[in-house]
Amino acid sequence: MKKLRGLLRIIFGRTTFLVLFLLIQFGVLMAGFNWLREYMIYVYGGSSLLSAVVLIYIISNDENSSIKLSWVVPILIIPVFGTLFYLFLKLQPGVKLINRRIQYLAKEVEPFLIQDPEVMEDYKSISSSEGNLARYMNRYGKFPVYKNTSVEYFPLGDDMYPKMLEELKKAEKFIFMEYFIVERGLMWNSILEVLEQKAKEGVEVRFMYDGMCSLALLPYSYPKTLRARGIKCKMFSPVKPALSSYQNNRDHRKICVIDGHTGFTGGVNLADEYINKKERFGHWKDTAVMLKGDAVASFTMMFLQLWGVTEMEKEDYGRFLVPKDYRLPEGADSTGFVMPYADSPLDGENVGEQVYLDILGHAKRYVHIMTPYLILDDVTLTALKYAAKRGVETIIIMPHIPDKLYAYLLARTYYEELLRAGVKIYEYTPGFIHAKMFISDDEKAVVGTINLDYRSLYLHFECAAYLYKNTTVLTVEEDFQATLGMCQPVTVEECRRYSPLKRFAGKALRLFAPLM
Known part of the structure; x- marks a missing residue:
């Protein structure tokens, strides 16, 4: 029955x-x-x-x-x-209208994302080449570089989850949350309980999730359910029965902002597999960061910009900034620089890819990468090979147990070419890698939502945190090395022994790679 x-x-x-x-x-x-x-x-x-x-x-x-x-x-x-x-x-006019609205909102939040000239001078004084990246991000992404920001790194969703709960319970003014996947279970139910309690206490709670969740994970009317509990809720781009290119542009971001001074991002969605309470593809390896301080302002404005796409009332952005009297927790390490940033598929500027290319192009000793998917365009493929060919240790950690067979078969078509160029590829034998990370030269790291595939780099709304000369970079690299110890290397010989049928299927899928 x-x-x-x-x-x-x-x-x-x-x-x-x-x-x-x-x-x-x-x-x-x-x-x-x-x-x-x-x-x-x-x-x-x-x-x-x-x-x-x-x-x-x-x-x-x-x-x-x-x-x-x-x-x-x-x-x-x-x-x-x-x-x-x-x-x-x-x-289709819909895509142009939405992009026009997003660009209008970008102009509205721009006054709240002004680069502090003293911070920029400090940044450039350490490295002129890094100053070039910051200038590009200021000009085309409209995202500043910040100091006075502490960063805590979480090597697993299991580690981030209790900390997020703890910080949510401290909220006094507002909570903003934006996620790609939400599924009812231990993780989401416990977070929802806190959000509902905070709403009763008078805290403004806004929650936005991608409309793809309505296909299998949540009822289509779920926003009404949350609104009845005092939580302002909406789906981003609800999936509708109409052929439209805009429905290909999903909100893949993971953002949590609390009272303007605390923010979370990374690969962790709100479902039990992300904290290893439900096993789907072996052990789930994911990562996240918590920011406290000035840099959280960028995540706040990212959230408000997409939230405002369907809002008619003018937003009072200033009331959501980092409180002027806020002080970092005692003992918090705020060394170095932090640059949160977002990437839109509608503005013609591939910010996410450019940051990755900049890291590959300026690396001197190593570039270490974790990504669940490896579906590369010619530019990124060439950059990875060139980094390895000029003597930079270039290592990519991939899943050993994939969540999508077609994506794994496609990724393997790049393996032999990368290996021949000197790139080292490892697979995480305990299960699935969902982390999206770049680390280089003990100086810089990116932790965020941006995969090495076409969907993340060209089709989705994404976000990440770029860390430079921050002590947390060393913590991220330590985790990479610990994860590497649980991986098996992939060799050219093993690639050639791989099933001919699977190799052919992967190569055939290359025709459709830009859609994956």
Whole structure:
């Protein structure tokens, strides 16, 4: 009976109807294509001309070459349908309107993200080349570099979870939370209990999660449930039964801000596998950081910018800044610099990728990387190989037990090429790596939400914290070395022994890599 109820839930569930409606729309497009084929004699010339114009536009467009290729191939193979489908997705006004709204909000928060000139001078005095990165982030990302910020690193979600609960219980004015995945269980239920209690105490609680959760993890009406408990809640980009390129731009960020002075980010979502209370793919290795002090202002403004996309009332941003009388906890280490930053898929500036490329380009001794996915464009692939070829120890830790088979097969297609260039690749044998980290030369580290794949670098809203000359960098590197001790190396010989069928499947998937 229980299995029958589960089957009926799947058959009549919202996800099934969503997929059905999407298939119907795709079918209508195919029917239109077949109709055009019947009149191909009359429309052949026009369609060929249109395809040529579209191809010229794609090739000359300021976009990643791999993404261009993913459109050029179908347009050349099935010109009419490929061209119409491209135009259908690219000419939707919704994406342009949302981007316009986000850009407007970016202008609104800009006065609250002004670079302190003294901090910048200190930053540049240590390293002129690092000053170049900061200037780029100031100009194109609008994110300042901060001092007066302490950083605590968590090598597992298991470690972050109790600390987050502790800090949430201390909230006096407001709590902002923004997450990609939320699933009911021990972790989320205990956090929700605190949020509900804080709302009763008069603390302003805002909670936002990505609309993909509504497909399988949460009811579509879940925001109403939380609002009834005093929590301001919304889904970012609810999934709707309509073919739209905007629905590909998910909110992959993980942000928690408390009273303007304490913030969390990293790879940890709000579900039990992230704290190893539920086993899905062996041991779940994830990481996070807690910031206290001036740098939290950037995370506050990141949250308010996306929150405001669907809000009509003007926000009083100033009341959410770090309190002027706030002092770091006694004994807190605030050495070095911290630069929180976000990346938007709609602004044409690939901030997340540029930070990674900057680290690879300036590394002198080593670059150590943890990532769950390895789906690379030519630029990042070349940067990784070049770092190794010029003598920089370049190590990537990947999962041994993947969560997505297609992503793992695709990642393995890059292994042999990277290994031949001198990049070292290890797999985490206890289970799944979900951490997204770069560490270099005992000087700099990035901990955040940005994977080494197209979706993170080009399609999702993301965020991270960049640490420079901060003592926490050494803690992050110590964890990397400890994790390396639980990994097995991948060799060129092992790559060549890998199943020919799986190797072929991975190479075939490379055609669709920009969509993964």
